[in-house]
Amino acid sequence: MATFGYSLTPSSRIDLCKFNQEKWNRLVELESDVLKCMACGSCTASCTAGKFTRTSLRSAILYIQNGQEKQALELVQSCLLCGKCFMVCPRAINTRNLLLSINKIYSVK
Amino acid sequence: MNNNVIVIGGGPCGLEASAQLHKMGYNVILIEKDDHLGGHLAKWDRLFPEGIPAKELLDQLTGNINGVKYFLKTEVKSINLLDKEYNVILSNGITILAQAVLMASGFDLFPAQKKEEYGYGIYDHVITNADLENYFKTGKDCRIKQNPQRIGFVHCVGSRDEKAGNRYCSKVCCATAVKQACEVKEAFPDAQVYCFYMDLRMFGRGYEDLYLKAQRDCGVRFIRGRVSEVAEDLNKQLVVKAEDTLSGKPIKVTLDLLVLMSGMTNCSAGTRIAEMLSLKRDEDGFFTCKDTIFSLQESDKSGVFYAGACTGPKTLPDTLHEARAAALAINNYIKNKE
Numbered sequence: 001m002a003t004f005g006y007s008l009t010p011s012s013r014i015d016l017c018k019f020n021q022e023k024w025n026r027l028v029e030l031e032s033d034v035l036k037c038m039a040c041g042s043c044t045a046s047c048t049a050g051k052f053t054r055t056s057l058r059s060a061i062l063y064i065q066n067g068q069e070k071q072a073l074e075l076v077q078s079c080l081l082c083g084k085c086f087m088v089c090p091r092a093i094n095t096r097n098l099l100l101s102i103n104k105i106y107s108v109k
Numbered sequence: 110m111n112n113n114v115i116v117i118g119g120g121p122c123g124l125e126a127s128a129q130l131h132k133m134g135y136n137v138i139l140i141e142k143d144d145h146l147g148g149h150l151a152k153w154d155r156l157f158p159e160g161i162p163a164k165e166l167l168d169q170l171t172g173n174i175n176g177v178k179y180f181l182k183t184e185v186k187s188i189n190l191l192d193k194e195y196n197v198i199l200s201n202g203i204t205i206l207a208q209a210v211l212m213a214s215g216f217d218l219f220p221a222q223k224k225e226e227y228g229y230g231i232y233d234h235v236i237t238n239a240d241l242e243n244y245f246k247t248g249k250d251c252r253i254k255q256n257p258q259r260i261g262f263v264h265c266v267g268s269r270d271e272k273a274g275n276r277y278c279s280k281v282c283c284a285t286a287v288k289q290a291c292e293v294k295e296a297f298p299d300a301q302v303y304c305f306y307m308d309l310r311m312f313g314r315g316y317e318d319l320y321l322k323a324q325r326d327c328g329v330r331f332i333r334g335r336v337s338e339v340a341e342d343l344n345k346q347l348v349v350k351a352e353d354t355l356s357g358k359p360i361k362v363t364l365d366l367l368v369l370m371s372g373m374t375n376c377s378a379g380t381r382i383a384e385m386l387s388l389k390r391d392e393d394g395f396f397t398c399k400d401t402i403f404s405l406q407e408s409d410k411s412g413v414f415y416a417g418a419c420t421g422p423k424t425l426p427d428t429l430h431e432a433r434a435a436a437l438a439i440n441n442y443i444k445n446k447e
Contacts, residue, residue, distance in 0.1 A: 038269070038307065039307075039354055040307045040334065040335035040352075040354070041333075041334035041335060041337075041351060041352025041353070041354040042334075042335045042337045042351075042352070043337075043352075044334075044352035044354075044357075044359055045334060045335070045336070045337035045338075045350050045351045045352040045359050045360070046337040046338060046350065047359065050359050051359065054357075056352070056357065058352065058354065059357050088226070088337045088338070089272075090265075090269060090270040090271060090272060090273075090335065091271055092271040092272060
């Protein structure tokens with residue numbers, strides 16, 4: 001095959017059709033709190049791990065809803081389960097439970 | 110039948126309602142717990158969106174209540190329904206029989222010290238929106254340095270916060286913060302001003318222009334993220350942490366002054382009176398209107414009416430509309446009774 005010195009990179013555009021409704025339903029069943037997030041960023045701001053490794057529950061929820069499960073998992077797997085985000089969440093989301101449930105549901109291929 | 114109407118609360122709402130009822134020919138008795146009329150308005154410096162002096166509005170409102178009897182430093186000791194009239198005993202010993210009672214008891218500012226993580230009353234340079242207005246009015250506040258270089262505003266303090274027990278939006282703090290951000294920039298032209306917000310609710314006429322002014326003329330940086338904690342460093346400066354949710358990164362900034370936008374809660378003195386009448390309150394603590402669209406001025410008790418922020422956070426124009434609407438509702442009620 002002739003090469004022309006360039007290649008195509010995959011589209012970085014978010015494809016909402018990749019959103020997995022079935023997994024989401026399971027997550028909501030386990031943690032209905034996930035529906036309460038208003039993306040204020042308190043969790044990320046107070047995150048102990050976030051200073052060193054990108055960790056963000058807020059972003060993870062957004063990534064899941066955008067069908068980017070792999071990226072979502074990367075953001076929660078560095079969590080230390082310290083619970084600071086639970087203290088600051090203005091919607092009183094049980095962040096630790098939610099994180100663990102995300103890990104459980106979205107780790108399965 | 111007497112012609113008495115009792116208005117509880119001498120803020121802008123109570124003043125406007127009293128003036129209107131007086132014009133309709135009622136014998137209005139206005140009760141105020143403080144030693145001055147005007148409520149929070151009397152402590153405010155300028156009003157959004159145009160920055161009109163609060164005193165101008167207050168003078169206009171107090172100028173219109175000629176002929177209204179009012180009692181300062183007076184509270185309601187007891188209130189109960191006798192047949193079709195309300196028997197009200199005041200703390201100054203006076204007893205009044207009234208055809209109708211208007212609750213214009215307004216709001217209390219959320220006590221910012223309850224959000225301990227923001228350090229109000231703990232750190233040297235944390236103030237509230239009310240403190241800043243007082244500074245603009247008097248030029249005095251030892252917490253504000255000569256020439257602050259970086260100033261931050263925290264939106265939604267005690268609002269949209271289940272931990273503070275207030276899930277609702279206090280409605281006026283966004284516009285107040287943007288107004289104060291511009292004013293503080295005018296007072297300290299060298300300062301960089303930051304606003305930490307979750308959503309900017311600039312819903313009213315002229316509010317969007319105020320936002321544009323803050324961005325374009327005052328260079329205010331709007332950061333979309335809720336402040337999670339504040340710490341004081343060795344130089345007594347404030348280290349503020351949030352997430353810049355738009356870039357998806359934790360953010361920190363060291364400030365010389367932090368202003369907390371305290372939200373509204375139902376007035377405690379008003380709720381004490383409401384308890385004597387067993388008036389219904391919603392989960393958010395504010396009084397329950399007869400319905401939420403058509404009869405905002407009526408309560409669940411015949412002869413008791415509401416106006417202003419006692420039924421939820423409101424802007425001044427909203428409050429004045431409700432004061433006039435309540436005067437009309439009371440007039441209809443008494444005319445029907447006769």
